[in-house]
Amino acid sequence: MSETSSINFHYWSLKTDEELKQSSDEKLPNINFHVLKYSDKCLYVWIGDFNNKIENLSCAIKTPYEKDPTGVEIMLANEELNNNTNSLGKDLSIKLSRKLNKQVFVSFNVACDLLEKMIDNTGDGLSLMQLIEKRLFTEIKQHPELF
Template sequence: MNGTLRENSEKNDGDDEIGNIEFIEPSINVYDFQEAITETLTVKYQVLKMNNSALIWIGSNNSPKFSDLSLAMKSPYDTLPLTSKILGHSSDSPSLNLANKLTKKLNKPVYISFNIPCDRILLTDIEKRLLIEIKNNPQVF
């Protein structure tokens, strides 16, 4: 039986705890879309929507890889989300900035894997397309 374990503990008459294990189905939904940003570059987006977070992979058909990952999440102690670079060079900040923006917009932790070398103009086009998809299909994020 596949599933995530959730343990419910109950006290019996003695000091021993009895653990009941309940299996719950994992909830990860996958959504893909792509956009021809330039004549030579088609950007692919893959969204993994989880119970309380989302992972968004951004890459290309020409060079599919997973060499970058950043996380942003809201903090009860600050108005700005907390961000962390999990994988990749710390000098590459598109994923950090995008995770920060999307965490505020989606109101949940967001992982971003940004795997395309690009300049500011291209980055703006990639981000714009993602925001259009969020507006048109908010249920997949």
């Protein structure tokens, strides 16, 4: 008898964070997060801006051969133009795999120019990438069953 598995969906936006609503920075882009939890062993995370594209895909998984999860870039839209963004997706998949102890696919689709220009004005002095990571890990802490 096989156990049936379900797919759980979870999505939210960076701008829904209360501390960002109170921020005076109106230029903060709307970054969306979509999570598909396939089972207790696999997770897919899409992070993107207004373009709603899937331009790259990275994966990380723990192996018995290394202390940290091994990460790999699976799909690259344009390796020369998006090299910084591609490595961010891979790095994030490794961090998530380490934290969640499971295989994690990350599609990170935020334009490089947004990451370079946008700085948080909430007083923390965080870059947009740091805000994205902070919001993602806060969501994991608040809703662990969805990850």
